Amino acid sequence: MKCIAFIQTKEGQATKASLEAAGFAAGMGETVAVVSGELHGDGGLGAVGVGRVLQGATQLDDGQLARLVSAAAEKEGASTVVCAQDHLGKAVAGRVAVRLGAGLIAGVTTAPDGNGYTRNVFSGKATARIIGNTDKLVITTTPNAIGMPEPAGGSATVEAFSADLGDPKVEILEAAAPSTGGRAPLPEAELVVSAGRGLKGPENWGIIEDLADAVGATTACSRPVSDIGWRPHHEHVGQTGIAIRPNLYIAVGISGAIQHLAGVNGSKVIVVINKDPEAPFFKAADYGIVGDAFEVVPKLTEAFKAL
């Protein structure tokens, strides 16, 4: 089986989510990576099992990227295209699937098992095993779910690649990086500290930011406090916010409504801190502390700092 991995880069290195996608592909068969962006050396791709990198033009929109990736798939005779399930990966994957007449399996969460791929459905309340009906397949991998393969001792060769990309159709007027205070953006964050109405007011968030600093975590929040403007939109995790898959999710003063759980049920470990022992969130938690956030959180921060 020959695979194409669509790789996104940041400062010359493949992103973590892209490396996971490439590693997933390399686990299935010979993998050629396609990059549109600056690359330092092989961008870390050789280490996850990629043999060759095809480097195309930069500053392409998703329609042009899809043409680049599809052309590479055709040139290489690849049967499978793998992308990360992040916003650009999703955009490119859907288009590539149409161009290649390939079924799309989005957001795979485990290594392939036979001809089936597992993904989450019903907002993480269940999983489904999907089979492709087509000769070719496009797969996107959920960030922070597959993990990285053992480092292979290789480096990949990089060659220029060009194809008919059509004209750009999207004009970028302004772009601003998210204000996560230097911490990983939420969809990629491995450590998250989140809080909700139990904090009583936006002026009390200092204890949450201190805890997040001590843990090295990105901050998040529940829907009610985002709706009333205590916290910025982009921090809202839940059914109508974003879904995250950190290794550790600490929830302070959040009761745990189903819609909130839908955004965080992909977390490996959930810690709930709430003064109500009947809070539904405890049923979904791995660890918990029943107590007043204003007393517990500062002590927890000190305990993390002491590590």
Add this chain to the structure above:
Amino acid sequence: MDFLVCISKAPDTTTRIAFTEGDTRFNEEGVQFIVNPYDEWYALVRALELVEAQGGKVVIATVGGADCDPILRKALAIGAHEAVRIDAAPEDAMQVAAEIAAYAQGQSFDAILCGKETIDHNSSAVPAMIAEHLDVPCIALCTSLDYEGGKAIMTRETASGIEKVAVSGTFVLSAAKGMAEQRIPNMRGIMAARTKPLQVVPASGASAGTRIEKFALPPEKAGVKLVDADNPAELVRLLREEAKVI
């Protein structure tokens, strides 16, 4: 301006998910179905706002059987002008997108609006696929849509940041929170919806690219391990030594 808003039927967010027929089908018994929230609250409402300001119409489309008629009527009650049901059981994103594109191909919509994902499938695939079929741009995760100087100006928020983009001509958009505020249909809207056009069109016969072989429910959680409020250091120790997440 004429907009096509794509909607799909989804189980209410509080549904207890269960499977039947050897875990090969979602058990619909007793399930309340709603319009997928992203489609209704964000895509549909923004389209209505634009048409209220500038004239035109909002057409709703879905791929499904007669069981989808209630959600089409709901969207009409909220204010859409016409509904189209493409008569086929929805199988996967590839098939749904192909059917919608086939319908849209013969029309002249200024834009096709979708929600960013469905709450049951969560693939976020259909909008990009429709755009590829029609060879138009797709702007996903939009939090605003306005028209200025003959172009559509959109803001989108992703993990990489916030971008403001401009597009000329027809495009596909997927809407996220921030695009508009949910509207509750009033009595007048509900009455009007009964007589608004709901057209059933034959499917073009697109095939699905994938199939769901089996569902599974996640294993039950072991039960929360409570740590004393006076001993947070114990929690830190457990997270490091037992859970190994720090």
